[in-house]
Amino acid sequence: MASTEALLPVTSRQDPLSESRSDQIPETRRKRPIKVHLAVCSGLLLIALYVTLIVTHDGSTAQNGAKDETSTESRARLAGVSEKSNDRVWRLSGDGKTEAFPWNNTMLSWQRTAFHFQPEKNWMNDPNGPLFYKGWYHFFYQYNPNAAVWGDIVWGHAVSKDLIHWLYLPLAMVPDKWYDANGVWTGSATFLDDGSIVMLYTGSTDKFVQVQNLAYPEDPSDPLLLKWTKFSGNPVLVPPPGIGAKDFRDPTTAWKTSSGKWRITIGSKVNRTGISLLYDTTDFKTYEKHETLLHQVPNTGMWECVDFYPVSKTKVNGLDTSVKGPDVKHIVKASMDDTRIDHYAIGTYYDSNGTWVPDNPSIDVGISTGLRYDYGKFYASKTFYDQNKKRRILWGWIGESDSEAADVQKGWSSVQGIPRTVVLDTKTGKNLVQWPVEEIESLRLSNKKFHMKVGPGTVVPIDVGSAAQLDIEAEFKIKKEDLEIIFGEDSVEADEEFSCQNGGGSTVRGALGPFGFSVLADQSLSEHTPVYFYVTKGKDSKLKTFFCTDTSRSTMANDVVKPVYGSFVPVLKGEKLTMRILVDHSIVEGFAQGGRTCITSRVYPTKAIYGATKLFLFNNAIDATITASFKVWQMNSAFIHPYSADDL
Amino acid sequence: MKLIVMVMTMMMISEGSMIDQTCKQTPDFKLCVSLLNSDPRGSSADTSGLALILIDKIKVLATKTLTEINGLYKKRPELKQALDQCSRRYKTILNADVPEAIEAISKGVPKFGEDGVMDAGVEASACEEGFQGKSPLTSLTKSMQNISSVTRAVVRMLL
Numbered sequence: 001m002a003s004t005e006a007l008l009p010v011t012s013r014q015d016p017l018s019e020s021r022s023d024q025i026p027e028t029r030r031k032r033p034i035k036v037h038l039a040v041c042s043g044l045l046l047i048a049l050y051v052t053l054i055v056t057h058d059g060s061t062a063q064n065g066a067k068d069e070t071s072t073e074s075r076a077r078l079a080g081v082s083e084k085s086n087d088r089v090w091r092l093s094g095d096g097k098t099e100a101f102p103w104n105n106t107m108l109s110w111q112r113t114a115f116h117f118q119p120e121k122n123w124m125n126d127p128n129g130p131l132f133y134k135g136w137y138h139f140f141y142q143y144n145p146n147a148a149v150w151g152d153i154v155w156g157h158a159v160s161k162d163l164i165h166w167l168y169l170p171l172a173m174v175p176d177k178w179y180d181a182n183g184v185w186t187g188s189a190t191f192l193d194d195g196s197i198v199m200l201y202t203g204s205t206d207k208f209v210q211v212q213n214l215a216y217p218e219d220p221s222d223p224l225l226l227k228w229t230k231f232s233g234n235p236v237l238v239p240p241p242g243i244g245a246k247d248f249r250d251p252t253t254a255w256k257t258s259s260g261k262w263r264i265t266i267g268s269k270v271n272r273t274g275i276s277l278l279y280d281t282t283d284f285k286t287y288e289k290h291e292t293l294l295h296q297v298p299n300t301g302m303w304e305c306v307d308f309y310p311v312s313k314t315k316v317n318g319l320d321t322s323v324k325g326p327d328v329k330h331i332v333k334a335s336m337d338d339t340r341i342d343h344y345a346i347g348t349y350y351d352s353n354g355t356w357v358p359d360n361p362s363i364d365v366g367i368s369t370g371l372r373y374d375y376g377k378f379y380a381s382k383t384f385y386d387q388n389k390k391r392r393i394l395w396g397w398i399g400e401s402d403s404e405a406a407d408v409q410k411g412w413s414s415v416q417g418i419p420r421t422v423v424l425d426t427k428t429g430k431n432l433v434q435w436p437v438e439e440i441e442s443l444r445l446s447n448k449k450f451h452m453k454v455g456p457g458t459v460v461p462i463d464v465g466s467a468a469q470l471d472i473e474a475e476f477k478i479k480k481e482d483l484e485i486i487f488g489e490d491s492v493e494a495d496e497e498f499s500c501q502n503g504g505g506s507t508v509r510g511a512l513g514p515f516g517f518s519v520l521a522d523q524s525l526s527e528h529t530p531v532y533f534y535v536t537k538g539k540d541s542k543l544k545t546f547f548c549t550d551t552s553r554s555t556m557a558n559d560v561v562k563p564v565y566g567s568f569v570p571v572l573k574g575e576k577l578t579m580r581i582l583v584d585h586s587i588v589e590g591f592a593q594g595g596r597t598c599i600t601s602r603v604y605p606t607k608a609i610y611g612a613t614k615l616f617l618f619n620n621a622i623d624a625t626i627t628a629s630f631k632v633w634q635m636n637s638a639f640i641h642p643y644s645a646d647d648l
Numbered sequence: 649m650k651l652i653v654m655v656m657t658m659m660m661i662s663e664g665s666m667i668d669q670t671c672k673q674t675p676d677f678k679l680c681v682s683l684l685n686s687d688p689r690g691s692s693a694d695t696s697g698l699a700l701i702l703i704d705k706i707k708v709l710a711t712k713t714l715t716e717i718n719g720l721y722k723k724r725p726e727l728k729q730a731l732d733q734c735s736r737r738y739k740t741i742l743n744a745d746v747p748e749a750i751e752a753i754s755k756g757v758p759k760f761g762e763d764g765v766m767d768a769g770v771e772a773s774a775c776e777e778g779f780q781g782k783s784p785l786t787s788l789t790k791s792m793q794n795i796s797s798v799t800r801a802v803v804r805m806l807l
Binding site for chain 1 (some may be wrong): 757
């Protein structure tokens with residue numbers, strides 16, 4: 001039933017410049033006069049000169065760093081990145097509208113997700129060594145057994161038959177050797193020709209050097225792979241000359257070269273250039289380092305969690321990491337330390353000399369306007385080839401966007417995204433397409449179907465009962481006549497400036513948007529999280545569609561990061577606008593156009609919790625009427641629990 | 649006398665360079681310099697070392713603020729709820745943020761250090777906000793916000 005009441009309040013467009021912290025990079029560089037008593041120093045001039053030379057060298061390195069940091073920072077801000085945003089600290093005070101209130105345990109315990117992987121308690125970060133073996137999907141992860149913040153890192157372990165119903169297992173690896181005494185960090189698994197598994201992982205040594213270590217299952221006949229043996233000859237790789245002792249981590253899954261050797265890549269940096277080192281090996285114990293890099297991109301900073309894999313140009317199935325050939329493109333992905341964004345690019349791999357060239361260098365790996373798996377909170381991601389169902393599956397670490405005090409109080413921090421299949425978009429050829437693994441549909445309970453016309457400036461409550469665990473699939477159509485008006489009218493200017501981040505969020509109304517769903521909303525919409533399309537007239541008069549998630553009003557709490565996330569999404573001729581949303585308490589995952597653009601958000605309502613959580617459909621466009629056709633499923637819990645004999 | 653002046657000049661030249669260069673890239677040059685100069689390790693520290701010194705300042709300030717909070721329970725009993733919140737927030741700074749930042753910087757994964765250091769500012773702001781304009785801790789919380797933002801800038805140089 002459409003209602004004309006409760007229009008979402010219109011607020012003025014926020015000026016991103018007023019929000020941004022200019023204090024991050026100082027406006028002026030104050031010169032501090034260096035007092036030099038030349039007369040006095042004559043005797044000790046040589047020594048003074050020596051000292052000055054040393055510190056000036058250090059100083060100039062910092063200077064260069066600062067310059068590049070400025071450009072990286074401002075590019076990051078343009079892209080609307082906020083990882084525990086700078087803006088947040090200053091916005092806390094003086095805003096009379098939001099009240100300060102303490103988090104209570106009722107609010108905090110609601111935040112725990114029902115069907116996303118997270119350990120029983122404490123801190124988790126990067127996914128590690130995902131693989132399928134003897135009927136089980138294995139998932140390892142960076143874990144702090146002692147606190148709800150990063151530290152004391154070990155490898156957690158869990159198994160599942162279906163990537164959804166996970167069973168906790170004992171820790172797989174702990175820092176019990178000198179070469180990983182300060183941390184058992186991220187790594188990847190490789191299957192050898194005989195089906196056996198080798199695991200390469202980064203260790204932080206007792207002297208804080210980052211090295212690569214080899215481990216393998218202690219008992220290959222154990223389908224649960226409970227115990228792991230570390231190679232007695234570890235480390236197998238140490239930082240090479242020219243690479244910093246703390247800039248050498250996250251080895252990839254290996255791929256077979258045409259000469260029959262195995263090849264891996266490891267991210268690093270040289271000054272501000274992100275790079276990916278290349279090594280060949282036959283036994284995973286000794287390696288030859290390539291003189292050339294797999295790839296490098298200036299001004300992108302340290303590359304963490306590099307991933308490298310083939311995608312088919314024509315087929316919808318995933319490919320084993322070693323596949324090469326004319327039917328295949330290769331993806332290089334890296335996690336950018338500077339901005340906490342995962343970027344990827346599509347290109348061509350030349351096996352003979354181990355180089356990779358992007359199809360479009362202007363959106364090379366790490367460039368802020370380049371491609372991302374996800375335009376929200378999503379980092380340290382890693383894919384693996386699932387030989388069971390012939391898919392390439394993507395894991396992504398979803399950190400918290402709240403304060404560490406809240407994490408400590410609630411006793412945990414971070415979840416993993418729902419695993420996604422990854423394939424090349426064969427229709428555009430220019431981006432990947434991701435989709436939650438189909439096994440998640442086993443959690444679908446009852447559903448309700450809706451079909452409705454929604455006029456401009458309308459908000460419609462959608463009655464689905466409980467609204468904290470939902471799977472929504474929706475299709476939108478803009479009324480043809482409205483589109484033609486927008487196209488035809490010269491007075492409707494092309495909106496070249498629009499981006500989700502500076503578009504002012506969901507309350508700024510355009511001719512053809514925003515429209516979508518408000519999830520995790522309370523009845524009065526004092527808290528809500530809109531996930532929406534915003535259609536603009538592009539500069540060539542073609543329509544340009546954006547997919548956004550606005551968390552700025554998701555909660556009354558103000559010690560939480562609340563960005564507007566999103567990006568342009570390609571919509572091809574004849575396609576309807578489609579969106580899928582997974583809601584699971586404090587996480588919302590949105591997928592537009594079948595997964596061409598994905599947005600993960602963390603949301604912490606204080607009121608829109610338990611029975612008060614509602615769902616709304618809205619059309620905040622000025623001119624367009626929207627027809628929405630959608631299905632909403634209640635989602636069951638995955639009942640993730642510790643493994644027991646009953647689980648076999 | 650000449651020797652002392654010569655030695656002091658040398659120290660000024662060296663301090664003027666590394667700390668100077670580093671602090672120029674932070675939002676509060678004066679604060680940054682005074683914090684780093686007040687620590688004997690400052691004159692010979694590299695960027696990591698400077699970051700660790702600043703994190704130590706955060707730790708000291710958090711401890712001092714907690715002492716102040718504890719004292720306020722008796723003097724201002726009507727503020728108990730807000731003081732409870734502040735106590736929780738500042739204990740987080742001491743028990744979570746600071747150890748996380750120290751471990752991260754020592755081990756060369758500065759991004760977690762950035763998280764910890766930024767959070768110190770968030771916790772201070774949240775504590776302040778709890779008094780709804782009538783805070784007895786304003787100068788302390790402001791101090792934490794400032795030190796947090798300076799420290800964050802230094803940590804970011806390690807990324």
